[in-house]
Amino acid sequence: MDYEKIQFKAGLEIHQQLETHKLFCNCPSELKDEPHEILIKRRLRAVPGEEGEVDVAAEYESLKNKEFIYEGYKDSSCLVEFDEEPPHNINQDALDIVLQICKMLNCKIVDEIQVMRKIVVDGSNTSGFQRTMLVGYDGKLETSKGIVKVDSVCLEEDSARKIAKNDNSIIYRLDRLGIPLIEIGTKPDIKNPEHCKETAELIGMILRSTGKVKRGLGTIRQDVNVSIKNGARVEIKGFQDLRNMPKIIEYEIERQLKEIVKQEVRKANSDGTTSFLRPIPGAGRMYPETDVKPIIIDNKRLDKIKLPELIDEKILRYEKQGLSSELARSFVKSGFELEDYDYKLDKTLIASVLVEVPKDLKARYNIEYEFKEKDYRFVLDALEKDKISKSAVTEIMLEIAQDKKIELNKFEKVNENKLEEEIKKIVHENKNLSDGALMGIIMKRFKNTADGKLIASILAKYKNG
Ligand SMILES: [Zn+2]
Structure with missing residues (x-):
C-alpha cells in the first residue's frame, strides 16, 4: 500500500x-x-x-x-x-x-x-x-x-x-x-x-x-x-x-x-x-x-521538575556495562537499578541473580516466590567472597524459595588446583571415554561447585594426554 x-x-x-x-x-x-x-x-x-x-x-x-x-x-x-x-x-x-x-x-x-x-x-x-x-x-x-x-x-x-x-x-x-x-x-x-x-x-x-x-x-x-x-x-x-x-x-x-x-x-x-x-x-x-x-x-x-532517564537510555547504558540486550531489557523492566548493587562481580552475573534466576525457577519448577533483598544479598555476597561458584546460584535460590536451611558448605567452590587434580585423575581413569562423556562425568561431579567454563578449559588441557 x-x-x-x-x-x-x-x-x-x-x-x-x-x-x-x-x-x-x-x-x-x-x-x-x-x-x-x-x-x-x-x-x-x-x-x-x-x-x-x-x-x-x-x-x-x-x-x-x-x-x-x-x-x-x-x-x-x-x-x-x-x-x-x-x-x-x-x-x-x-x-x-x-x-x-x-x-x-x-x-x-x-x-x-x-x-x-x-x-x-x-x-x-x-x-x-x-x-x-x-x-x-x-x-x-x-x-x-x-x-x-x-x-x-x-x-x-x-x-x-x-x-x-x-x-x-x-x-x-x-x-x-x-x-x-x-x-x-x-x-x-x-x-x-x-x-x-x-x-x-x-x-x-x-x-x-x-x-x-x-x-x-x-x-x-x-x-x-x-x-x-x-x-x-x-x-x-x-x-x-x-x-x-x-x-x-x-x-x-x-x-x-x-x-x-x-x-x-x-x-x-x-x-x-x-x-x-x-x-x-x-x-x-x-x-x-x-x-x-x-x-x-x-x-x-x-524548575523543580527534573527529567527522568528514559527506559531506552537506561537499557543502552546497561548494554554498555556488558548486559545482553534481552537481559538489559528485562532487568530495567523489573525495576532494579544496577547501581544499587555495588559488587566487583560481573554485571551480567548480578543481573541474572536478580532477574533471570527467579524467572528460571518459576518456569522450571513453577515456584512463585518473592525473593527478598536479603536473599539476593546473601547470594551476591557469597559470590563476591568467592565462597560459591556461579553454577551454584540456581540451586541455592531454589533452596531459599523452598524455605530450606542453606548450608553453604555443600556449595563451597572447589579450589582451582584441586579441581585440576581431580579432572586429571578422572581423565586418567577413563581413557576410553569420549570427550563428551568425560565432560558429563566431571560436570555431574562438580555440578554446584565449579564453573562449567573452567571445567571445560581444564579438560581441554588433559583430554588427549
Ligand atoms: Zn473520594
Whole structure:
C-alpha cells in the first residue's frame, strides 16, 4: 500500500492512569474485585443550559429513561465521587507528573490551568461531566519517520467503570471514577500503520520512564484517528495489544477505500476488523469548572521538575556495562537499578541473580516466590567472597524459595588446583571415554561447585594426554 499516495493521515490519543490517589479527593486509585458496600440509584437530571450541542442533547434524550446504579466502597469512595460534595483541591502530585511528561514531550506549558467540565451523558460520571484541563501543547516526538508533533497534553479524571447493562439500567462502579488520567494527543503526522505503532510505543516508553504511571491491563488506552484522501476522520478505540495496531489500521484503510465512510467512532476488534461504536461527539461541550480555582504554574515549580532517564537510555547504558540486550531489557523492566548493587562481580552475573534466576525457577519448577533483598544479598555476597561458584546460584535460590536451611558448605567452590587434580585423575581413569562423556562425568561431579567454563578449559588441557 502506498500510504503517501492515498494521503494517509493518523494521529494518536493516549490515556494513561497515573499512580497517585484520585484527582479531586483523597480516595485511593484502586480497582476492587470485592462486592461493593454502597449502592445508589440515580436518573439523569435535567442538564444545565450551557451544554448547547445537539448531539449531546440527542444522546441525553435517548438515555433519560435509564436508571444509573453506582456501586462504591466505604473506604474508597467519598462524597466527591457521588457528586454530593464539591471537588477538593487538585492532586498536586498528579499535576507534577503531567508537568514532567510535558517537559519530556518538549511541550509548551500553560501558565494558568483552568479546569473545565466536559459534558458526559452516558452516566459514566455521577456529575454529568468529566473534569479536564489543558496543561501542555505544541510538543514533539522524534521517531524513525521524522517528527510527530504533540497537539495537547491534558490532565483529567477517569470515568466510572461499567459493570453491567440492560434495557432499563446501567451499573457503574465508582472505584475508577476520578483516577487521574493523562491524555496525550498528537497531530495527524503519523505516516503509516507501522509508524502508528512505533509512535504509540514511544509514548508508552516515555510514560513508563517516569515510574509514576499505573501498569497492567486497562491502565493505558490508545485511540487512533485515521483518514485518507477525500475521506472522513474515523476514530478507532480499544486497541488491546499494540502488536495488532498496524493490522487493524490496514483493515480500516481497506474499508475506507471500498466504502463511503462517515465520521464516526469505531471499536478495534480482536480479529483485526473494526465495528461502529458511536458518532464522533461535537466540539464545544466544555465549560469552565467554577468549583476549582485556576492554578498558576510558575517557573519555580517547573524548575523543580527534573527529567527522568528514559527506559531506552537506561537499557543502552546497561548494554554498555556488558548486559545482553534481552537481559538489559528485562532487568530495567523489573525495576532494579544496577547501581544499587555495588559488587566487583560481573554485571551480567548480578543481573541474572536478580532477574533471570527467579524467572528460571518459576518456569522450571513453577515456584512463585518473592525473593527478598536479603536473599539476593546473601547470594551476591557469597559470590563476591568467592565462597560459591556461579553454577551454584540456581540451586541455592531454589533452596531459599523452598524455605530450606542453606548450608553453604555443600556449595563451597572447589579450589582451582584441586579441581585440576581431580579432572586429571578422572581423565586418567577413563581413557576410553569420549570427550563428551568425560565432560558429563566431571560436570555431574562438580555440578554446584565449579564453573562449567573452567571445567571445560581444564579438560581441554588433559583430554588427549
Ligand atoms: Zn473520594
